[in-house]
Each structure stands twice: as C-alpha cells, then as structure tokens.
Amino acid sequence: MTIVGICSFFVEGQGSTAEEGAGTCEVVEIAASTRRRKMGMVRWSKLYSFACLRTSTYEPSAAQELIGQPGFSRVVFCNEPHRHKRKPYKYPYNYISTTKYNVLTFLPRALFEQFRRVANFYFLLAAVLSLASLAPLSRASLIVPLVFVVGISMLKEAVEDWHRFLQDLNVNNRTVKAHASNGEFVDKLWKELRVGDVVKVNKDEYFPSDLLLLSSSYEDGVCYVETMNLDGETNLKIKRSLEDTLSLNEDEEFGRFKATVRCEDPNPNLYTFVGNLEFENESHPLSPAQLLLRDSKLRNTDYVYGVVIFSGHDTKAVRNSTRSPSKRSRVERKMDHIIYLLFSMLLLVSLVSSIGSSLLMKHDMDDWWYLQLPDDNKVPDLEGSDSKKEDLVKVLQAMLINKDIEMYDEAACKSVQARTSNLNEELGQVEMILSDKTGTLTCNQMEFRKCSIAGISYGGDTTEVDLAASKRMNADFEACQFSIGESDRISQSFEVSNFSAEKAVLGCPEVQDNANKGISRLSRTEEESVIKGFNFRDDRLMNKNWIHRSSLLEITMFFRVMALCHTGIPIEDDKIDKLRYEAESPEEVAFLIASQEFEFQFCRRTQSVMVLKEFDPSGKEVERYHFKVIFREYKLLNLLEFSSSRKRMSVIVSNEDGQIFLLCKGADSIIFDRLADNGRTYEQATTLHLSNYAEDGFRTLAFAYRIVEAAEYECWNTAFTKAKTTVGPEREELLEKASEMIEKDLILLGVAAVEDKLQKGVPECIDKLAQAGLKIWLLTGDKRETAINIGFACSLLRQDMKQFHLSLSREAESNNQVKAMKEEILHQIENSYKVMCEERNKEAPFALVIDGKAFEIALRGDVKDEFLQLAVNCASVICCRVSPKQKALITRLVKEYTGKTTLAIGDGANDVGMIQEADIGVGISGMEGMQAVMASDFSLPQFRFLERLLIVHGHWCYQRISKMVLYFVYKNVAFGLTLFYFELYTSFSGEVLYDDWYMTMFNVLLTSLPVIALGVLEQDVSSDVCLQFPALYQQGPRNVHFKWSRIIGWILNGVVSSLVIFLANIYILSPSAYRQNGYVADISSLGAITYTCIIWTVNCQIALITSHFTWIQHLSIWGSILLWYIFLVLYGALPPYLSGKAFHVFIEEIGPAPLYWMVTLLVVIVSLLPYFIHIVIQRSFNPMDDHIIQEMKYCFRKDDVTDNQTWIREQRNSQRSTRIGFSARVDAKIVIQRTVASKETINL
Amino acid sequence: MTNTDRERHRERETAFYLFTQQRLPACKPVLTPAWVITIFLFTGFIFIPVGLVTLRASRSVVEIVERYDTECVPEPFRIDKVSYVQDDSIPKNCSLSLKVRKYMKAPIYIYYQLDNYYQNHRRYVKSRSDRQLLHGWKYHATSSCQPVEFNNNQPIVPCGLIAWSLFNDTFTFIRERAELKVNRKNIAWKSDRDHKFGKTVYPFNFQNGTLIGGGKLNPRIPLSDQEDLIVWMRTSALPSFRKLYGRIEEDLDADDVVVVHLMNNYNTYGFGGKKKLVLSTSSWLGGKNDFLGLACVFVGSSSVILAIVFMLLHLKSRRPYGDPSYLPWNRKSFSG
Helix, strand or coil: CCHHHHHHHHHHCCCCCHHHHHHHHHHHHHHHHHHHHHHCCCCHHHCHHHHCCCCCCCCCCHHHHCCCCCCCCEEEEECCHHHHCCCCCCCCCCCCCCCCCCHHHHHHHHHHHHHHCHHHHHHHHHHHHHHCCCCCCCHHHHHHHHHHHHHHHHHHHHHHHHHHHHHHHHHHCCEEEEEEECCEEEEEEHHHCCCCCEEEEECCCECCCEEEEEEECCCCCEEEEECHHHHCCCCEEEEECCHHHCCCCCHHHHHCCCEEEEECCCCCCCCCCCEEEEECCEEEEECHHHEECCCCEEECCCEEEEEEEECHHHCHHHHHCCCCCCCCCHHHHHHHHHHHHHHHHHHHHHHHHHHHHHHHHHHCHHHCHHHCCCCCCCCCCCCCCCCCHHHHHHHHHHHHHHHCHHHEECCCCEECEECCHHHHHHHHHEEEEEECCECCCEEEEEEEEEEEECCEEECCCCCHHHHHHHHHHHHHCCCCCCCCCHHHHHHHHHHCCHHHHHHHHHHCHHHHHHHHHHHCCCCCCCCCCCCCCECCCCCCCCCCHHHHCCCHHHHHHHHHHHHHCCCCEEECCCCCCCCEEECCCHHHHHHHHHHHHCCCEEEEECCCEEEEEEECHHHHCCCCCCCCEEEEEEEEEEEECCCCCCCEEEEEEECCCCCEEEEEEECHHHHHHCECHHHCCCHHHHHHHHHHHHHCCCEEEEEEEEEECHHHHHHHHHHHHHHHHCCCCCHHHHHHHHHHHHCCCEEEEEEEEEEEEECCCHHHHHHHHHHCCCEEEEECCCCHHHHHHHHHHCCCCCCCCEEEEECCCHHHHHHCCHHHHHHHHHHHHHHHHHHHHHHCCCCCCEEEEECHHHHHHHCCHHHHHHHHHHHHHCCEEEECCCCHHHHHHHHHHHHHHHCCEEEEEECCHHHHHHHHHCCEEEEECCCCCCHHHHHCCEEECCCCHHHHHHHHHHHHHHHHHHHHHHHHHHHHHHHHHHHHHHHHHCCCCCCCCCCHHHHHHHHHHHCHHHHHHHHHHCCCCCHHHHHHCHHHHHHCCCCCCCCHHHHHHHHHHHHHHHHHHHHHHHHHHCCCCCCCCCCCCCHHHHHHHHHHHHHHHHHHHHHHHCCCECHHHHHHHHHHHHHHHHHHHHHHHCCHHHHHHHCCHHHHHHCCCHHHHHHHHHHHHHHHHHHHHHHHHHHHHCCCHHHHHHHHHHHCCCCCHHHCHHHHHHHHHCCCCCCCCHHHHHHHHHHHHHHHHHHHHHHC | CHHHHHHHHHHHHCHHHHHHCCCCCCECCCCCHHHHHHHHHHHHHHHHHHHHHHHHHHHCCCEEEEECCCCCCCHHHHHHHHHHHHCCCCCCEEEEEEECCCCECCCEEEEEEEECCCCCCHHHHHCCCHHHHHHHHHCCCCHHHCCCCEECCEECECCCHHHHCCCCCEEEEEECCEECCEECCCCCCHHHHHHHCCCCCCCECCCCCCCCCCCCCCCCCCHHHCHHHHHHHCCCCCCCEEEEEEEECCCECCCCEEEEEEECCCCCCCCCCEEEEEEECCECCECCCCHHHHHHHHHHHHHHHHHHHHHHHHHHCCCCCCCHHHCHHHCCCCCC
16 A cells, blocks of 8 residues: 555545555556646645645535525526526626725715714704804804815715725726636636636636635646635645536536536635535535635646636625724724813803893893894804814824835835824824734744754854843953853853853854854844745855764754655756755745755655655765765655644655665654653753744754664554554544554654744834833734744743643543533633732743634633633733634724723734724735735834834824824813803803904914924924833823823813903903003904914913924914914905904004003913913923933933933833833843852852 | 935935924923023013003003993982983983092093993894995895884984994083083094995984984984994993093193083983993003003012922922933832
8 A cells, every 4th residue: 555545545535445545546646647747746636745634524414404494595507697697596796895985875974974973063063053043153164164174084085985996996807717608718807707607717816706616627626725815824725626526627518517506695604615516417515625715815726617606795705804994093082072071061151151141131131222122032152163183184194104214115115004094193002912923923934044953053052032131241241251162162052051151152252243143133134045945054064064073874864854754845946956845834845945955955756755865875984075966765655644733744764775764853842752762862952952942933843763673664554554544533543543653762863943934123023012011912823833933933922931821622622512611711711810810929921822712712701701811911912723703803802801902913814804803903015915904004014114103103193193182172162261251241142252254263274283283293202212212102001191180181271271361351451441542442352352362372382282393383383373463464454344343453453552462472471371380390390201201312412312321221221111022031031141140159 | 226326315305305204303492490490580570570561551540430320310310210311301411520630641531431231242233234334325235233224114324223322421521611622533443434434424314213222413424424423333342341432632630620511311221331431541551450560560470489489399309300210110100
C-alpha cells in the first residue's frame, strides 16, 4: 500500500475498503500522470495534507427531510435561468446595493436623519415657531442658518452615499464567464447573473455569488478556496463536487446539462447548507462542501464550473453583512444632553416670560392706554439658537488628518482617510482597541529567523528586549563592570543564565552594535531581507560555513528534517538555482527556503520519492573541504500528518542505503516528551533558547529524528496500515495510537524559529498605545499558538505575565453538551479570577487567552458577565479562532459592559462586523479587498499610523471639539440671557434689544471664525510632545475636558458674563445722557452698545481659551471684532427702511461717544475676570498635565528641549504605569537584571 | 528625480503645507505667575485713573430732577386724576419753582422723564410705518400701524401707536420774571430729520378719532421739522426714560429760582406712571451718572488687591514653575 493509496482513500471518504482504495488510487494515478504532462507539476489535489483533510462530517441526516418544508423551499433549475423570471421561482438578480438612499428616498430619509439630532430639531422648532406671527425675530434670520446647516450635512451624506454607489457599481460590473447556450461561455456582468446560470470561474477570481460546485479542473472535482474575506482564515479550504457531476468538466458538456436543486432558503449561516440535487433522475444530497460562497476566492485551481444558487442579496456573504450604522461620538451624545439642558432653560425662561406677560396683561396692562390692547397677545421668547459650526470644523479637521504627511504611506501612495468626519473627537477617547491579526498586525508572511542546533543558537542570541534593556542600563552601569571575555561567550550561554550572557554583550559595545544592526527588529525597518521568507544572518552557518562546525552530523540532520518533513512542492522559477515553494502553511515555505539557503535544496517530489540536492556528507572523512553536490533520493515511506491535536508531523523515509529515518518536527513540549534518553543531550540548552525565541514572539518548532530498524518498521507498518483501513469512528484513535508507537525515542536536533513577520512599526506603535493607557485585545481567526506568538512579538504578552487560558476540553467539545461546556468555562473563569484576586497586589500583569469554542460559550447570557469582568481586568486579551460574528459580538459586549470607547481595526471582510460595531472602526487599506475600508470610519494604509491618529490627532480633536462645544454653550448662554433680561424690562412683551440682523450675524459671521480656528488649529501641545508623552492621551478617556462640572461651569460663566454685560450697560447708559450734546440712549443705540460688548466679550473669551496662536487665530479673533464695526457701519449706511434701527447708529450716535468705548472696555474686562481668575487659580494650584508640559517646554526653550535631562526623565516617568508593550517588557527585564546583579554582588 | 525632490522641498516651505501639517509658526503664551501679576496690576493701573476721571466728570454735572405729576393735579381732583386729565374743560396749567443749587453752565438740557412707561413694549414698538413717515400718505402699506391706521376710512399720517401717544406736556421757564430762552431745535438726531421723516410729509387726519391719545401736531409743519415727534418716535429701551425737550441757552447761577409753567396734558395717571422734569448740564461724558466711575474704581482696586493676594499666595505655597512633580504620573494618587 503506497502513500497515494492512503491519500485517495481519504479522498473517497468512508465506506470503501482498502482494496477499493488501492484500486481507485491506480486510476487516479494514471489519470494524474497523463495530466501531469499537461501541467508539468504535481497536482495540489494529490498532496497529502490537502487530500487527506478529513472529509466533512456531513451525514445525510434528518436535515434532508426538511427539503420542501418552510425554510427549505428554494428550487433552482440549473442551466435554465429563464425559468426564474416568473413567479414563484423569481429570485433577485445578482445586483448588490449597499447605499443608504436612492434618488427617491434620499430627501425624506436624509431629512429624518438630520432632525433626529437634537440640535437640528431644536433649530427646526425655532424655525417653525418663527413662521407663526408671534415670533420676535424675522423668519429669514432663523430659517437661513437652519437650511445652511442641514444642507451641508445632507450634502455630506449624499457624497458619502455616492461613493458607496460607485463602489457597488464597480463590483456589479465585474464580469464572469457564464453559459449562454450550446456549451458556449460568454462574459456576463455580475449584476446580470440570475439564479440557475452556469458560470465558469478561473483561478484567483472571486465567486460572483453563491455557487454550487459542479466540477473543477481537477478530475476528482476538488477545488481550493480562500475564505479570508469571510472568516479571516488564511489557510485554503477544500471544496468537492458531487461525483455525479464530475463529468461536466468541459464547456461543451453544458449544452444539454439540466438539473434541479432543492435547498434551504437564503440565510446568513456560513457553515451550513442543506439541499439536494436532482440530476439524471437521481437525487443526491448536497452539503456545504459543494457550496462556493460569494466573496471567497478560487485558489490553486485552474477553473471551476458552478451553478448560481443564491444571488445578490440572498448570498450568505451579503446576508452576513450589516448595514453600517450611523455612529455618533460621545461628545456629540453628551451635547444632546446639553441641548436638552439649554432647551429646558429656554422653556423655563419662556414660561416665566409668558406667565409674566399674561399676569401683567390681566392686572396692569389694561390701564396702559397707549397700547390700545384689544386682545390677548402672548409671545414666545426665543433665544438665538445654537449654531452647528461643528460640522464644518469636523470636516476641516478630517481634511487635516487626511493631509498629514506623517501618516502617508510612500510605498502604497496612500494616506489616512477620515471617511466619516463626525467621530474625530472620539479618537481622543478610545480606551480599548480590538485588533485583527493577519493583515493588520502581520503581513501574513513567515521568515526564518533563528535556529538552535545541537545546543548552539544561531542567528543572534540576544533578544531585542535584552538589547534595549542593556542599552538603557548602560547609562546606569558605567564601564565594563561585568565584562566577560568574548571567547567565553558562547560556552557561557549554555550553562549560565542568559542574563549573564547578556552582560557579556553589554560589556562589549562592538558586539552589541553588530547585534543591534543585524537583528533588532526595531531598527530593521530600512534593510529588508533580500530573500523573501528568510531573514537569518549568522556567518557560522551561512555560505556553507556550517561544514566547519563540530556538530556536523546534527546540523546535516537538522537541515534534512527541514527539507524533507513537510508537504510542500517546488515550483520552477526562472532562476536556475533557486526554487520557489508552495505549501500548506507559510512556515513550511519558510523552512524550505531556509534549507535551500543552507544548500539542502528540495528539488523534486514524486508520489513516493523526494529528491534533495545536498552536499555529500560521505566525503567528510576523505576530503574535508571538497564536498560535492549530489542529488539524493529519499523514499517516502509514510507520512504522519499534522493535526492540531497531535501538534507534530513526521515522515518516514529511507535513504539510498536503505536506512530508515523518522524525521519529526513539532511543538517543543510534544517532541521533548518523546525523546530517547540518549537524545536529550542538548535539551537544556535548547530549552533556554526556546524560551528566548518564544519571548521574541517567534514561532518555534523542535526538530528530532530517529533511526528505525527495518524490522521494527515492517512491524509497525502493518499495524499502521491496519489502522488506516479501519472504518468507523475509532479509526482516528487507532491511527493516533499507531503514530505514537513509532514517534518515540527521538533524538533532539534543535529548534527553528520562524517569525510571523509583523508590519512595519507595529511593536513601537503598540508600545506607544500601551503607554497612552489603551488596552489592546487581539481577535484573530488563527490558531492559538500563532496568536500567542504574535502576542509575544507585539509585546502584548511577556514571560512574567500570568496567563489564563480558557478553552474547552476535547471531551466536552465532542459531547457538545452546552450545559457541561458552560460549567467548564465558568469553572475556569472562576479559578482565574481567584488567582487574579490573590495576586493582584503583585506587579505582574495578567493576560487572557481564549479559544473560539470557549469564546462562544463564554459569550452566552449568564457566563458573559463573569467572563467580561475577568477579561477587562487583564492587561491583554487574546482571542483566537473567532468568527466574524463573534468578533462583532465581543465588540458590542465590551462596549456595552465597560461603557468605554472601543476602536476596532482590521483589514479583511471578516472584520467588517467588528468595525461597524465598535465606536470607531478603522480599516487597513492594505492589499486585500476594500470591504473593511468601506465599512470603516477611518482607513489607514498601515497599522502603525494608528499611533499618530490616536495620540496626536485624537488628542487634539478631542480637546478642540470639547473646547469648542463648551465655548458654544458659553456663547449662546451669554448672548441669549441678555435677551431674557431685556424681556424683564419690557414687561415680557417679546421685544428684542438688538436688530434682527445683528442676531443673525452673531452665529453666522461675527463669532464663528474664531471658533472654527479654535476647532481646527488649537493645539495644547505640539505633535512631537504628544508622542513623547503618550500619557497625555489619558485626558480623553478620563474625559477631563467635557465633564458635567465643566459644562456647568461654563454655563455659569455665561450667566455671569450676560449679567455683567446687561446690567453694566443699562446702569451706565440710562437714564441720563450718554453724549456731550445731551442725547439719551434709545433702544437702537443701547442695543448696538450692548451688542458691541457681547462681541468683544465672546471673542476675547475665545482668545483666553486658545493656547496656540497662529496668524489665523489672530486674524479671526481680532478680525471678527473689526468685522462687527465694519458691519455696523455698512448696515447703518443702507437706506433707513432696510437698516431700521441700525441706521447711522455707529457713525452718528454711538461712535463719537467716549462713554461707548469706555463701557466696552469695562464690560469686557469685568466679564472675563471670573474666568481669568479661575484659570489663574487652576494653573497655579491645581495644574493639568498639559499645563505643566507647556510650562516645561516653555522653560526649556532656551536650552535644547530634547537634551534636557528633566525632559527625558519625565518622558520616561510618564511611561511607567503601563503593563504591556515593549517598554514595559524592557522595564520588567531591567528589574529582574538588577535583582540578579545585586544578588551576585552579595554572593561575591 | 532631483527635480521632484526640489519641488517637494519647495512645497514643504509654503504656508499651505505648514497649515495642512498643522505646523504653522505659532505663539504659545503660557500664563506664568509673572504674567498674572502683571496683568492684574496693569488692569488696576488702567482702571483706577480712568474711574477717577470719569467720576470727576460725572460729579461736575449739575442736575435738577423734579417730579410734578401729582403736584400739578389740583387738590380736589387728586382722587380721580384720570378723569381730571381727560376732561378738556379743566385748564391744565401748573407751575413749579426749581431752585438751582449750583452754577449751571449753558447749554442746560431740559428732559422730561417718564417712569413705568413701557415704550419698549413690542406691540408699541412695532406700531409705526417708517415708509409712511418718509413718503407720507401716498404710502399705503401701513398695516404695521394697527390699531391706529385709519380714521374715517382715511389714512392717519403719522400712523401708529407711537405717534398717537405723543407726549404733549409743555414747559416754559421763567427766571426773575424774564422768560428763559429755550431752544427747541436740534433736539432730534440729524439723520432722523434728514432721512427718516419726510420734508414734504404733513400730518394728516391726525388725532381726529374718537380716542384721543397724546399731543396734536400742527398740520402745516412737515414731519421733518416736528422734532418733538421725532424724539418721541425714538422709542426708549427701558421703562424709565428721559427725552430731550429743549435747551436753555443761558447760564443759571446758584440760588437762582426758576419758575416752570407747564401744561399738564399727558395722561400717566391711568397706568401709574410718573412724570419728572429734569434740568441737567453735560460733561464730555454726558449726563450725571456715577456708576461707570465707581465701577471702574472698584474693578481697578480689586484687581490690584487680587494681584497682591495672588502674589502672597504664590510666595506662600510656591509651585516651582514647570515643576514636573505635579505631573499626574508623579503624583501618588495617580492610579493607572
């Protein structure tokens, strides 16, 4: 029985006997060989790992009986799309629309959206009231601003929707080959596809809709599908057509093809499908294995034929997507409350006015003969309302964010895009980041980085954390205090702890520099490795130097394991020497490339033979330095596949001498358990290296081998074959047992470390974010090991962290008893929590790693509170194997449970749910599709820009918007209340002190420019200071600028200002003359004077708030004041019937009066005095963080800030409280080293 | 390549680039204790002198205020003043004698002051037609004048409540039997006379209705010369107000006694208003009002006090400027 036999056995699935398996195998092999000539390479479907994937555990069960029942009523006539044009089989076209509006619904829906905002509604109410004849203000002065503001917002909505429409258009107009007639396939637009159409999809194309797989370019009907957009998993999935449709693998076949599919109705469930196919008068059950989902991609298969089953909005991918919700920031939501508050103040004022008015009318006014009161005349009092400059400011802010050159990706020519502008300030309040892994943190590319062979570590033996720590400690330890001779260094690293080895490095700056240059990931950004997948520099192994090593045998064996124990295949490249490889997982590719670099080139694979091009080890004794390159064939006897439970993979090969080797690679713990007593020579040293590698976040695999006696092998092989041929559920167990029998007594060779390559700048970015006090959760669809590795690589995890693992035991999982699983998880959570409570006082942080299955249980109703409580208390949380739905769910739960602002970042379609659910969704506009970007609020070219986006722009925007909103409140209170006070003096009649156009101009022109300047340009500290002191970011999450106490404070400030302005004016200007020529102030001059005071006050107030004056601020503030005078002069110069009260008021009446100018001066100073005193006291006795940093910066301006000791010290101090991130690790390491050092000195 | 580099370099220096990168040169004032003290002291040193000067100006103004609405009603009619005022058959003349306490330099402004008179009532303020005042009865759209718009189906010029309720008390001033010359010209703003009240518009059909409000107008004088009306039409902002009546263009010495003969025509009795006669000189700042001066002195002195208090506080619990120990991460109470 050959390996091929096993393989096809698996392919054929259950029910066949060994003989049958062998038979099919031959057939397949013949077919394969004929085809191989055509294709020139080994076919993917023949590779073990793929072909041997367990067939889906689908059983033609009760589900089949559901067909035809409600919920399972869909009927598809394959190849007869015309039959779907009429009811009852009329299904939608494959047209997709993600737009919010269409031409007809835009106006009503957009208007509705607008007036859902309290501020706009309030505005509307005011405008409606102004239509009633009672209002004191002219209609235009209220309606114009409303139309303006709502118009701008609606325009924004329209533009955004237009972009969505264009995106849809692009997708809908993709083409696919569809069957026209008589076996002819023509190009057809995606949107014109109908249910029942037969389509042909080529390699690397997306599926246009949900298809039923009929056949593929492989004659066994398999195809490989990448579902990254659906679930984020990067490994390929296998799909298999029914046997009965295999024959349909030529275009011509479809001329007469006819079949009927009866299946379930459209639903969002990605992993189920129930249906049957009636083909040639036979009914065949269908399973998810035959369903190709929209948004997934055909890989490694030349073409497939399929029938459209679900189209357009019926597809599972579309059903899974949710409409993007309109998000509103926290500040904005709070603003609603402020508007309610102001509104109730207004109502109160109006109520007082109306009651006063009616009371007066009843009692006194009858006597006021000069009014000739004929009827009741009640007048509502309306304040000048809030203006929504905010929208404009936010758009400008977004524009500036987009323009930031620091966030421009030169390589991709892409910059940051703020896709919705109303969340800018929310960026400054983020407390929790939920991040995807693949494509976001990592590049989905593996690199061979280090290895430890025979107890010696190659490729640099210090970790970056150690390096950084030693660098930092260098400042403290002067000179080579612990200098240990370089010669000892290598031997030292065996026995002594790595810390003392570290000190050796520390003592020798040269080495350190070298190492720094060579391996430091942090500084490596410029020099990319030349060979993709290989980033290893060590002269001891490179350039065939390994032949000089003493442990030559181990090294050759190590390389052999690397070159033989895998499932990859070589691909011929144009270059003669180097081959490219394809394999199931990227790490295998990395190993193959590495072994090629070490001159162990894997160059050919047939079904039973693997060919290596290697140096001749037999020449060793004869001519030491003249090795020949020889091709060596290894017979592949058995392959013991990798599985997540076994965590190892072995091959059994025999070399040309007939010697049988078992080569094994696997997780270190698994391998170490299976070592022979004489195979443990290097165990200790290797373990040490392992932990170093693991701490650096490398994925490690241990390599081992054993020589198997022929007799033993024969014996074992019969047992194994028997196990393989067993049918039934116990088969797997038997296989595993059989494998156990041979995978023992191994001899350890060493470990290899592969790096899941992080994107540029990711560790630094995470470090900064951690310093800013943000919590980072990793949500990935990947395996737990991978996730943990990346956790280490990003410094989310570190060795001294207490890790809690939540996962389900296998029994519980197989039993599928929800209750039992729930109890198990609950138990684990409680245990972890207990540990956490006990150790809380210690400094060690906690980390939580949770598995997808366990996650599903943990998110259920009654467990979730405990789970979230535990999770929130952990410094970092890593969730692996989570589905897109779960990502969205956890995002929602975290958001709701903690009430904190969450940010979700991801790049693929599987992150869309999470991105939409989070308070802020960020999409990486990387290589993969645009779905994440389309759903996001901000899109970044790379993850590292998140640092600047949050810490700089987020901080700024939060400050700006909160300052701005508070100022709005102040301004309108200060202005509006003067109107109210005047009411008191007019017996609540509703007369207004100011001219209508003054009031309209107030928010539109006279006070708006400085606010816009403040909102767009204000900086409490400059961007580099923001980055140097990430702790400043905490102002946002703690919401120091927008607390209720602040809001109330500002309202009070407004009240004080209004009182000062109004009272001062009426007491100074009335009743005596205000000019030398005896004229008294009437309503128009008093109005103009009071109004001047208001303009001065509010504009000077904003100058007090501003801490960053560019010429724009100066121009806008002082220009606004000047503008008022210009306006007054121009308006007054109009003919009297246009200018009304303002006619010649400035030139003739108030301008020449000295009293006017003195009142202005006095009122402005007095009304600003309370605020000034407040900030003086706050600054002097209770300063805020930014104040001190401003002062420090100001102080040290004379010296160079960056060199200043205090500056640097504070910078470091500000980082102290973080628990995750690179710096925290370095700190932890320093603490450990110091204790070690102090112990050593004591011992000495 | 170099070309684009140079372009980029040039671009980096433009103001627009600096703006988009938010790196415009900026002044970042920091409120240091020195600044605070300086600002307070500066405010103090500005306001105290200003206040004193203002106060002096205000004190230099001599003002005589005499309430006459009650006294000018003869004793028997005081029970029902309204009917007294409304009864045309009763003569309304009345005299007051005012004693001048201090030397008053001409021009001495004569005001009448009305209290509790809501000229700022919305209904009242709106009830006028500026176009009609300028163009006469040819202008028809005078609906804003309701309820005083038409009488006997003919438009009223000037229409509206304000004109209808024109103040019509008159004053003559006699010093030692000689009548003081009162100049009643130029009591209204020039712009009103020139631009708001027509030179060819004559009162028409005015006060001919059954309800007689206030004063009548000479139908032969154009509105632009009816300065009493113009002054009255400038509605006051507050319920207690003065309006210019005229100017006495002779100096009054201390202890002079001025006898005022007045016609007490205007009905303030119906709504409990007060009528006062005010004679006042004027300074460069206007009339007598100590409020501004006192406020300035008060603000000035309090900011000096604040400066001192702040200085003391600062000396006592001194926070070293730019002291990093106040940073949150250096404070003990700071929790993660």
